[in-house]
Amino acid sequence: MIKYKHNTGAELGSFPPFPIRDEVVLTSVSLHGIAPSDEVVLRIEIGWSNPGTFDMGELEVTLKKDAPDGDIVEWSLESCFLSAVTRLEYRTTGGLPDQLYYLCVRSTEGLAIMNGPYRLEGRVEA
Numbered sequence: 001m002i003k004y005k006h007n008t009g010a011e012l013g014s015f016p017p018f019p020i021r022d023e024v025v026l027t028s029v030s031l032h033g034i035a036p037s038d039e040v041v042l043r044i045e046i047g048w049s050n051p052g053t054f055d056m057g058e059l060e061v062t063l064k065k066d067a068p069d070g071d072i073v074e075w076s077l078e079s080c081f082l083s084a085v086t087r088l089e090y091r092t093t094g095g096l097p098d099q100l101y102y103l104c105v106r107s108t109e110g111l112a113i114m115n116g117p118y119r120l121e122g123r124v125e126a
Contacts, residue, residue: 001126004033009119012047017115019051020059023106024114025068029122031101036094038124042074042101044090045119048112049083056081059112063090064102073101083115 006029031040042063050057056079063074074090103120105112 002123003038003126004031004124005122006030007119007121009045010116012116015116017049017113019110020048020105020107020112020114021110023062023104026103026105026114026118027120028100028102029120031099031122031124032097034095034097034099034124035126038094038126040092040095040099041123041125042090043119043121043123044074044086044088044103045117046086046103046105047083047115047117048078048080048086048105049115050080051111051113054109054111057084057111057113058107058109059086060106060108061086061088062104062106063088064104066100068102068104070102
């Protein structure tokens with residue numbers, strides 16, 4: 001049973017595409033009313049593309065807890081030839097009653113363009 005749900009992000013076409021190099025915080029979710037036995041589920045969706053400077057585009061995706069520079073609880077290095085929609089899921093149990101998560105991306109070599117959509121959905125399940 002879903003006790004609490006928070007969903008944030010931006011739809012495709014709602015912003016001009018932008019290059020990714022240094023770390024960017026795309027969005028965050030705050031979750032409340034978490035009991036020790038509850039499951040916290042976070043779902044990520046990111047639409048991005050290769051800028052065309054190399055054969056492969058690369059995007060590093062991190063999910064951080066408590067602050068934009070907080071502990072990394074999920075990490076993934078994604079690659080694509082032309083464009084991609086990355087979907088990831090992170091699950092944990094319990095913790096503090098109120099939790100905050102940040103969706104961050106970077107491409108140190110400048111091998112990614114953020115096209116959208118991007119979304120971070122957080123749920124608390126009993």
